[in-house]
Structures are given as C-alpha cells and as structure tokens.
Amino acid sequence: MDVIIKEDHIGKIIVSEEEIRNKIAEAGKIISEKYRGKPLLLVSILKGAFIFLADLCRAIDIPCEIGFMCAQSYYSGTDSSGTVNITMDLEQDVSRYHLIIVEDIIDTGRTLSDVKKLLAARNPLSLEVVTLLDKPERRVVPLETDMSLFTVPDLFLVGYGLDCGEQYRNLPYIAEYKSN
Numbered sequence: 001m002d003v004i005i006k007e008d009h010i011g012k013i014i015v016s017e018e019e020i021r022n023k024i025a026e027a028g029k030i031i032s033e034k035y036r037g038k039p040l041l042l043v044s045i046l047k048g049a050f051i052f053l054a055d056l057c058r059a060i061d062i063p064c065e066i067g068f069m070c071a072q073s074y075y076s077g078t079d080s081s082g083t084v085n086i087t088m089d090l091e092q093d094v095s096r097y098h099l100i101i102v103e104d105i106i107d108t109g110r111t112l113s114d115v116k117k118l119l120a121a122r123n124p125l126s127l128e129v130v131t132l133l134d135k136p137e138r139r140v141v142p143l144e145t146d147m148s149l150f151t152v153p154d155l156f157l158v159g160y161g162l163d164c165g166e167q168y169r170n171l172p173y174i175a176e177y178k179s180n
C-alpha cells in the first residue's frame with residue numbers, strides 16, 4: 001500500500017491542534033453573539049476550508065446553515081483580478097441571509113476578492129470574511145477580512161484542510177511543507 005503521508009515532508013508545526021481549537025472556540029462565541037436572531041449562512045470555498053467550516057460551525061451555538069462553492073480564478077498577465085469559474089454553486093438564495101465566507105488561507109487574496117465580489121452582487125443581508133490563516137506578506141490584492149484567526153509567515157503550509165498535491169489535508173495541525 002502507498003504511504004499516504006510522507007512524514008519526511010512535514011516540517012515545523014506552525015499552528016498546533018490546541019491553538020486551533022482555542023481560537024475556533026473564541027471565534028464561535030463572537031459569531032454567535034453577533035448573529036443571534038439573524039438568518040446566518042456559512043459559505044465555504046472547497047476544498048481547503050472544509051475542516052475549518054466543520055469545526056467552526058460546531059463552535060457556533062445559534063441556528064445556522066452551511067453551503068459550499070467550488071470556485072477557481074484565472075488571471076491573464078498582470079491583472080490583479082481574474083475570471084471566477086464556479087464549478088459548483090450554492091443552493092441558497094443568499095439575499096435571505098447574513099453571509100460569512102469561511103476560508104482556509106488568504107495568500108495573494110485574488111480568489112477570495114473575486115468570490116467576495118460575486119457574492120456581494122447577489123445582495124446578501126450582510127457579508128463578512130473569516131479566515132483561519134492569513135499570509136499578509138503575499139497579498140497582491142487589497143482585501144478586508146473581518147476575522148483572521150492566525151497570521152502566518154510566507155511558508156507553504158499543509159494540514160487541517162490545506163494540501164500539497166491533494167495530500168496532507170488530514171493532518172490535525174498546520175505544518176510547514178518541506179520539499180526536500
């Protein structure tokens with residue numbers, strides 16, 4: 001059988017399981033207070049944010065719905081924004097909800113900036129962005145995030161949903177990927 005996790009590629013742990021758990025508990029409390037009594041929809045962009053969404057929604061103690069989108073952005077030349085190709089769309093009519101986009105990591109900011117514009121154009125009651133990780137050094141497009149749980153250095157990271165060639169998503173922590 002193939003070895004799925006090649007441990008020699010897993011470097012330093014950048015965010016531990018306990019740190020993730022604690023921050024998500026705090027974020028869940030803040031979101032629950034802010035949206036109590038309001039129709040709330042958590043939208044995750046697949047695939048990277050699926051684990052974060054699963055844990056975040058269980059830290060929220062008010063009613064909420066979840067939805068998934070598959071979106072990829074394509075860029076030509078030096079354009080800072082691209083064309084978003086939606087390969088799987090939300091089922092919900094977002095104009096009936098307060099929307100939170102739940103993202104795994106913001107790198108250049110391009111994908112999220114494009115998805116945010118696209119969802120804003122559908123007139124949700126409100127729209128905010130919660131990201132687990134933020135790599136501000138890599139930003140190309142200015143992007144407002146309403147909540148960022150961890151600021152991380154400019155390293156390639158794997159684990160807790162983040163992949164390298166579709167592997168390592170199942171690590172329970174976030175680690176540096178070593179190419180060796």
Ligand code: IMP
Nearest residue numbers: 048106107108109110111156157162163
């Ligand atoms: P960007 O902000 O448009 O550049 O793209 C962000 C997306 O790139 C994220 O949603 C991830 O899927 C992926 N990504 C960015 N940095 C990393 C990383 O360090 N590890 C794994 N995926 C990453």
Ligand code: MG
Nearest residue numbers: 047048049104
């Ligand atoms: Mg992603």
